[in-house]
Amino acid sequence: MTSIPPPGVDEPAEPVPAAEPQLGTPTVVRPSGRASWRPWTAWGAILTGFGLTIVGGIVVAIVTAAIGRSASDPSPGVTIGLTVFQNLALVAAALFFSLLTGRPAAADFGLRRPQIGRAFRLATAVAAGFFLFSLVWGIALQLDEKQTLPDELGIHGSSLNLVLAVVMITVIAPLGEELFFRGYFFGALRNWKGWMPAAIVTGLVFGAIHIGSAPIGYTVPLAFFGFGLCVLYQRTGSLYPCIALHAVNNAFALGLTQKWTWEILPTMVGAVTAVLTIAWLLARRLGDRVPSALAPAR
DSSP: OOOOOOTTTOSSOOOOOOOOTTOOOOOOOSSTTTTOOOTTTHHHHHHHHHHHHHHHHHHHHHHHTTOOOSSSOOOOHHHHHHHHHHHHHHHHHHHHGGGGGGSSOGGGTTOOOOHHHHHHHHHHHHHHHHHHHHHHHHHTTOOOOOOOOOTTTTTTTHHHHHHHHHHHIIHHHHHHHHHIIIIIHHHHHHHHHHHHHHHHHHHHHHHHTTTHHHHHGHHHHHHHHHHHHHHHHHSSSSSSSHHHHHHHHHHHHHOOOOOOOHHHHHHHHHHHHHHHHHHHHHHHHHSOOTTTTTSOOO
């Protein structure tokens, strides 16, 4: 960067030597906005996150059996609690492994403001591609499987269960999954062979982890959606469009499965508003510091 010397100074100041890296400090420097997370930590984070989820499920099963309830048929409240715990476990695992290269900044996870027009156009393109792929896939395989997750979350129970299920599906899941899969998992893997192989692997894993919560026939379209979200993140440099599109998709899909009409649009708007607000608050918490990959060695 060129600077103008102060008045009365004939010679420019000597450049300050860069700080010497300390023993054990990673020295890999990535392009601006890309954290220097090691590729292997992506797998470490996902194994840790799901490991914590399994432990949590075992604890709940033991407690459920101790009070005389059926562990094989948990109540909607238990299902919602375990689903929230899974998202928290994945995000906690991502944060833990990100600390191996120093305290992460908001930009490390892609929590930076995008160019709104470009982000909207790319998000629309990804959404259209996912819709067309899902339509063709469903027709080709004659899929008529019903989404059971809303029923498992008790969406047809009390008003409280309805609200909790909607929040879980349209706000908590999009935020947690995007922070982990695009923000960390994809972010670490693209330091291996580049962003395209990382996007393919992330998409496949994203589809696979929905086995059980989504009809088996739709795991391939979900993998395609996961790949598209990686492309959206890569092209915009921001996780916000991915979070918003994920929330819109979940709200729209939920409305279709419940045969809603006018309720779909306000659900979509409310979900996007809520999830982006939470993401923005998290970004403020992490801080707008220099990404850890570009920070001075310490």
